[in-house]
Amino acid sequence: MASSAVAMPAANAAETCGVATTGAWVCFVADGDLIKVQDTSADGHRAVGNWYTSDGRSGTCHNTLGKGKWKTCNYDFSENATVTYRAEVREGTTLIRSSSWRTDTVKGCPSGQVCSG
Template identity: 45%
Template sequence: MGANWRVRLSVLAGASALAASVVTAAPALAEEPPGGLQEVQMPANVEILDGVAPAPEAAVPFTGGGPKAAAASDTCLGTTSAYGARGCFQHNGDIVWARDTEKDGMSAAVGVYTDYGRPAAVCINKLGADTWATCNKDYSENGKVRLRVMRYDGGNGKFYQPETWSGWIPVDGQY
């Protein structure tokens, strides 16, 4: 009976210590993604594009995301988000949209990969937090693109995760 009591007491003590360590652990800073940043390797021939601010009268292709609602032909496909970045592909005009969602000194980056062998390109939004940037490219209407959303540090020229990928998006917008 005495040995059984000691086992129960040691289990209770261990559980209490574990609970105390969880409660006292330091939370992640709001400026950092959960798990921290990890460098992402990019293809050697990737084209780096500086995004530009959309015109003030431009329709940002997200509900509530801009000065006016976008027409159905201008909607963004493959909307993808990761910590600090959001991106999509507007098939009408082959425009890549990149939004920086965090005020952390880094930029949003949206990589574009094709299913027909064209080298990858990355649209970087260096306009600051809470802004949209666009990169206008011409993709084959018979092809598909895939987006890779991540962070970019202009100080060292490196890309970081967390990152997310979209599915394959038809360039002509016809699924």
């Protein structure tokens, strides 16, 4: 498993870009219910953000747009739930490699909106 922590400045204070593996980078926007996935390799594979919540939900955000492109998936997470997520590289549904898991807390903000502090 190839993984690394990513310490890059985020677009806003609520965005955490903390999980990456060769070919995929995943960010979580805590006050907007967003999972953002970037494909970082021109290898023909898809970049995926795999996630699950403390209240039993789970899902995947697939980026098939190609190297350097971002895919944003908007979810309606429960306020104050935790979201555990990781970056994955897949060939179709077959997992090739992944990052370690990271857990963050959803802020109390309506889906799709950015709330302050």
